[in-house]
Amino acid sequence: MKIALNHKSPIPLHIQAEELLRRMIADPQFQNGKLLPNEIDLANQLAISRTTLRQALNKLVYEGLLIRKKGVGTKVADAMISSKSVNWLSFSQEMKARGIPIKNFELHVSWIYPEEVIANFFNIKTDQKILKLERLRGRPEGPFVYFVSYFHPRTGLTGEEDFKRPLYDILQADYNIISELSKEEISAKAADKFIAAKLETEPGSPILFRKRFVYDQADRPIEYNLGYYKADSFVYTVESRRG
């Protein structure tokens, strides 16, 4: 394992250390309750201060990936939670897995000036155009979900891509961007006129609304995604185990 950080890089050292620790966690070498190197040694090896190393460790402890014990050491937590694989399937993969035939009703690509919320999430100015992708998808009988995606300029997407391929394939294969982390917010709301028209339903009818924030390997924002699901067309499942 490469055990050195780039002190010249603009990426903060504690972020780099965190990434390295994540790789260590994945390493079978540290799997079965074996202890990681102690903080002082590890900090010395990485040529960073113990404080900075602890910043990285703290985050992973918060996430439940590491367990620290005073006077003893730090070890990798027992693996848990399996909702990940389900969560990380793309829409089309997910439907395919359930044997649901998919029809693409609309696909619209445009370059727009981002709203403040989005610019804020992407950490860019509102005067820089970004790629917007709208998709209406569903069963052959009719649409049941309307997606809107916004992409950070750093993705390099031109808008000319073949969006019939899974999006995360395009990003990974053609632009070497791996969606690493996603945060989602699920809520219910009533359909407004626009959404109701798209989904061929009545304004005011219940919609499962899903916001999705996607980050890359370095925890940099790459996609902001909104999904409007017709009620009863979609169930979101989560499995969690006490830490």
Add this chain to the structure above:
Amino acid sequence: MKIALNHKSPIPLHIQAEELLRRMIADPQFQNGKLLPNEIDLANQLAISRTTLRQALNKLVYEGLLIRKKGVGTKVADAMISSKSVNWLSFSQEMKARGIPIKNFELHVSWIYPEEVIANFFNIKTDQKILKLERLRGRPEGPFVYFVSYFHPRTGLTGEEDFKRPLYDILQADYNIISELSKEEISAKAADKFIAAKLETEPGSPILFRKRFVYDQADRPIEYNLGYYKADSFVYTVESRRG
């Protein structure tokens, strides 16, 4: 607000600071996007170092209760109720942490013959009565969630318990059952007449519907829970990392 920490206490200063910050978060004074005092001033007021204060702040930022912005300041996150899959706080604990006052509108205990779905989940016959717990809860202004829970006989619950205490406390403290694993399904649906009446809204209005399957230490089913949330009163957040 008492704005002093006990430097003699064995409780670490950053924990005390965290508690104080939680109280500040609950304070209407800081509610509507107003900024908290800046870190340096606040640290001085509390007579602790900025580093120690930041230790407390970090935790609350991680929990999503505070939002920090470089060059601007720190503010309380919008009080949209949210649930972290990571986090095993009960409903009331969670609301308390966010400083949202909770009112219990109804609490109804009964013994019923289970429907087939439930008997199936519990792996019991439908001719054995089980405990059903219905609760209507919300803010002082009005209810926003209606819960229905069914418990496996193995929990030992008699129905005489003080259900104002957190449920998971009762199970753990009095019956030595630890809820270890939960599977959830989230979807949207329209309120039927019964639910609409409970939640004081219109039939047909959007509802976030959450089914929850809870298992104990030995992966045996112990609770079947249904939650009907008024739209826009509840956001379900999930964070997942590629496995």
Add this chain to the structure above:
DNA sequence: GAATTTAATATGTACAAACATAGTGATTTA
């Protein structure tokens, strides 16, 4: 008057140093 520069302010990153405390195991003591 509009555009640019500058200064003030607040959070972000990073280091070094010191002492506290919990766990472990070896050593000493009753």
Add this chain to the structure above:
DNA sequence: TAAATCACTATGTTTGTACATATTAAATTC
């Protein structure tokens, strides 16, 4: 032998300091 003590190790807490960077607003320049 069993119990108490002690030293060692690793994490936990806390401070002080310094500089970096994003944001905003005021001052300056064109």
